[in-house]
Amino acid sequence: MASSRDRQRKLARAKLDRQLARRAAATRRRRQIQAGVGATLVLALVVLGAAWGLGAFDREPKRDTAQETCLWTPQDATANTNLKDVGTPATTGLPTSGTRPMTITTNQGGPVTAELDLAGAPCAAASIAHLAGRSFYDNTTCHEITSEGALRCGDPSGTGLGGPTYSFYSENVPTAPEASPSASPAPGQPPAYPKGTVAMIGNPPGANGSQFLIFFKDFNPPQPAYPAVGRITGGLDVIEKIGALPTVENGAGEKVKPKTDVVIQKLTVGEPNEAAPAPTSPASGAPSASPSAG
Known part of the structure; x- marks a missing residue:
C-alpha cells in the first residue's frame, strides 16, 4: 500500500511540475510579446516624431x-x-x-x-x-x-x-x-x-x-x-x-x-x-x- 501511495504522490508531483513549467513558459512568452510590442511602439513614436519635425504632416508640403x-x-x-x-x-x-x-x-x-x-x-x-x-x-x-x-x-x-x-x-x-x-x-x-x-x-x-x-x-x-x-x-x-x-x-x-x-x-x-x-x-x-x- 505504501508503495502505491508513493507512486501516486510522484505522479501528482510530476503533473504539478508540468503545469508549473507550462505556466512559466506562458509567462515568458507573454513578457516577450509585451517587450516586442513596447519596442515597436517606441520605434513608431520615434519615426512619427521625426516625420512631424520634417513637416510630413503640414497641410501644404514644403517646397525646396x-x-x-x-x-x-x-x-x-x-x-x-x-x-x-x-x-x-x-x-x-x-x-x-x-x-x-x-x-x-x-x-x-x-x-x-x-x-x-x-x-x-x-x-x-x-x-x-x-x-x-x-x-x-x-x-x-x-x-x-x-x-x-x-x-x-x-x-x-x-x-x-x-x-x-x-x-x-x-x-x-x-x-x-x-x-x-x-x-x-x-x-x-x-x-x-x-x-x-x-x-x-x-x-x-x-x-x-x-x-x-x-x-x-x-x-x-x-x-x-x-x-x-x-x-x-x-x-x-x-x-x-x-x-x-x-x-x-x-x-x-x-x-x-x-x-x-x-x-x-x-x-x-x-x-x-x-x-x-x-x-x-x-x-x-x-x-x-x-x-x-x-
Whole structure:
C-alpha cells in the first residue's frame, strides 16, 4: 500500500511540475510579446516624431525652391504638324527668384520690354528663354487681337495650334476675384490681369507651350485661367496701338486677326536679375503695377 501511495504522490508531483513549467513558459512568452510590442511602439513614436519635425504632416508640403523642377510633356509633331522641334529646356537648376528681362521688336514699333517673373512662373520663364535662344519667336506673326483686350503671339504657324514639341503645366494663375451680388467682380477690386500683364495661353488650356498674351486693357474674368508670367516695363503704347488695329476673320469665322500683319522681328531674353524690380512710371508707356497672382 505504501508503495502505491508513493507512486501516486510522484505522479501528482510530476503533473504539478508540468503545469508549473507550462505556466512559466506562458509567462515568458507573454513578457516577450509585451517587450516586442513596447519596442515597436517606441520605434513608431520615434519615426512619427521625426516625420512631424520634417513637416510630413503640414497641410501644404514644403517646397525646396532651390531644387525646383519643371516637367516638359512631349507633344507629337506627327499628329500636329504645326509644332516645331527645338529641344526642351533644362528640368532642374533653374532660377526661381528675381526677374528676367525680355525684349520684343515688332514691325509696328518698339522695342517692347518686359520682366519675366522667376518666382511666380519659373517654368514659363525657362521655356520662353529656351525658345528665344533658338530664335523660335523671330519673324512670327501675332495672329490674334482677343476680345479680352490682349495681343496673342508666339505661334510660328500663325494658326493658334502651333508651338514647341513639349508642353508644361500652368503656374501663377490669379485667384478668382471676389464677386459682388450681381456675380460680377466687386467694384474697386484690382483686376486679375492689369494692363501690361504678360500671360501664357495653352491649347488646350493648361497645356502651355510658346503662345502668350500681352494685355493692353485691364481684364478681370470671374474665373481666371491664364498663368501670369510677367509684365511690360516699356513700350506699352506700341501694344495699345496694335490693339487698336482693325481685325478680319481668321479663317475660323472669328473676327480677331489683325488686318495689318503684326510681326515679331526679334524676341530676346536676358540673364536673371536677382534684384527686386524697380517701380515703373506710367509716363514711359508701362503699367505702374505688376500683375497680381491673386
